[in-house]
Amino acid sequence: MPVPDPLGARPQAPLKVGLQAHRTGIGAVYGKWYERTARAAVQVINAGGGIAGRPVALIIEDDGTDPRRGIEVVEKLALQHRVDFIFGTLFSNVVLASAPRAGELRIPYLVVSEGYHVASGKLNRWTFQAGITDVRAQVTAVAPWIVENLGKRIAMIFPDYAFGYDHRDFFGAAARRLGAEIVAQVPIPPTETSFTKYFPRLPRDVDVIYHVMVGPGVLTFVRELGEYFGSRRPQLFGFIDSLEGVDLASPGLEYLEGSYLWEALPRYAGQYDTPWERQYREAVGVDANGASREDPRDVSTYSHMFGVWETLFVIKEVVEKSGYRGPQDYRAFIETLEGIERFEEGLAHPQGPKRFVGQIHQVFAQQFISRVVGGKLEVVHRTRIEESLYPPEADYTTQPL
Amino acid sequence: MTGQLALALLEGTVSSLLLALTAVGLSLTFGVMRIVNIAHGEFFMLGAVLAWAITAATGSFLVAVVVAPLGVAGLAVLIDALALRPVRYAPDATIVITLGWLYILQQLTLLLYGPEARAVAPPLLGTVSLPWFGYSRYKLLVAAVAACLLGGVWWLVRGTTLGLLMRATQQDAEIAQAFAVPVPRVYRGAFALGAALAAVAGVLVVPVQQAHYLMGLDALLLSFMVVILGGLGNLRGTLAASFVIGYLDAGVSIFFTPTLARLLASLLVALALVVRGGGLFGEARA
Known part of the structure; x- marks a missing residue:
């Protein structure tokens, strides 16, 4: 549904985000849940008025968890669907193959992968990991x-x-x-x-x-x-x-x-009990045991998929802060994201507060250690964000845009 | 050292027998029908997935051991009638057709069963305690069942009229037909039997590994190595090659590294092809 332009009567074109999804191949379990989480986040964002007043359109393409097809998916999303941003890739081999192509096509590429590849400085100025910590x-x-x-x-x-x-x-x-x-x-x-x-x-x-x-x-x-x-x-x-x-x-x-x-985020309800975590769990359709509400045997990838949710909210925050309207504003988008230092805990960041290091395009967060008790997981320790920090070994912000 | 040797022997025996079960199926279809069945690994995968589904529905793994291979054999009969017979089993066409079936079966499984790996509780729990380590009782049972089944196949091919018809068809299908051998039925039977054997291996493996829609690829690759090494369509060669590959894999993996084991196995297959074109036991064609 088009949202009216606050400055005039013209309805606004949607902001298009492309999910590079592992629908098939070895990553298919993660892919299924990344997709569900992305849909849930887009629904919440659109119900709240979209991004900068524009509705969000989610476009999903399957990469088969395959590096070669990953590159094709980046091309298809960028050139054919003309999305504003590409996000959500998990498997590091697909990320390593796709990121250079995203850089060549000059389109922001926000992965949810855990690999150290972003923070290491091996990728490029267009690639970010703003929703999940690295290994x-x-x-x-x-x-x-x-x-x-x-x-x-x-x-x-x-x-x-x-x-x-x-x-x-x-x-x-x-x-x-x-x-x-x-x-x-x-x-x-x-x-x-x-x-x-x-x-x-x-x-x-x-x-x-x-x-x-x-x-x-x-x-x-x-x-x-x-x-x-x-x-x-x-x-x-x-x-x-x-x-x-x-x-x-x-x-x-x-x-x-x-x-x-x-x-990264406790699978069983009540182990990290915040109103935001409860709301997030409800929105993505996960029950108290970390499984789908429709099918208790369909267990989620709870410690990873929040990264998809948080990445979409990062896109929302940065688009709104930078005044992004279209690809001509990529510089503003990238420089604004690089300038952010923290994300507050909330519905946009249910896993907890975040520290963002713009130099290495990587986010940092608290971690959990849980013990298996009676076939479930009980949190025994939570680390602080500071304990996960390490000295940056790269600086993307010096690369030309 | 003794412990590692014992482990290599045990692991080698179990994996050799399971491998033989899958590979004998592939070898049979090639021997009798002269077709290379690229979808063979998917029969293995379907056996595993059906075993999970049947165990989940009935609560009995034993039912799965019987029903899953029969179901897969039925599917093989269907594929034979729908896709292989209409092209008169032409070698090049059947390669493409079975490759197509590989993707059809794999993607249908992804749609209906999902991408998860699912486990089945072994019907036999517990371990045998050896001085160095514990070893799963169920794996030993798998080895015994596989050995019995292989014995059965051997008897079927060597000692029964059905086996005689199969061997006659293998030697020369046209002359066999002239002698009133019902060649189309023999083809159908061989294809179904091959599929059922792969499916049994899949069923037996589920409690040890688990059912996953991509598991057929590895099974296919290993079966091909065995069948090439043993000589295409040669039953005795296939059995021998299964043990060569199985023990080599276990031994080299335990004493060196698993990657080296795979490398050596591939090298061995390549060597066998170069030195003896027909494999270790095949008629030399080089």
């Missing part, structure tokens, strides 16, 4: 708690590609600085379906197994870990990435009972 910040924030509470001899298992290497490098370094010893680092190819054969490389006497897994193999991983170690189990610290979209009460996951997981 480096996450592991920097949780490392002190792990070393203090779980133990100093740590073995790491991680996927054998960029996302896993971020964990390996940044957690490894952070833990060593705190006096811990990394006794083993085991990379696992992302297509692996059976894990027992990797376990002999984990020394029996480790205090902590630090695990990050992505993809459909995680249930197998946990079950096989349980079979292999039995009751002589070291402490387990994992990243919820492994279990996004997976019911914690699934057969085989009993072994995680009593273990710890990082969460």
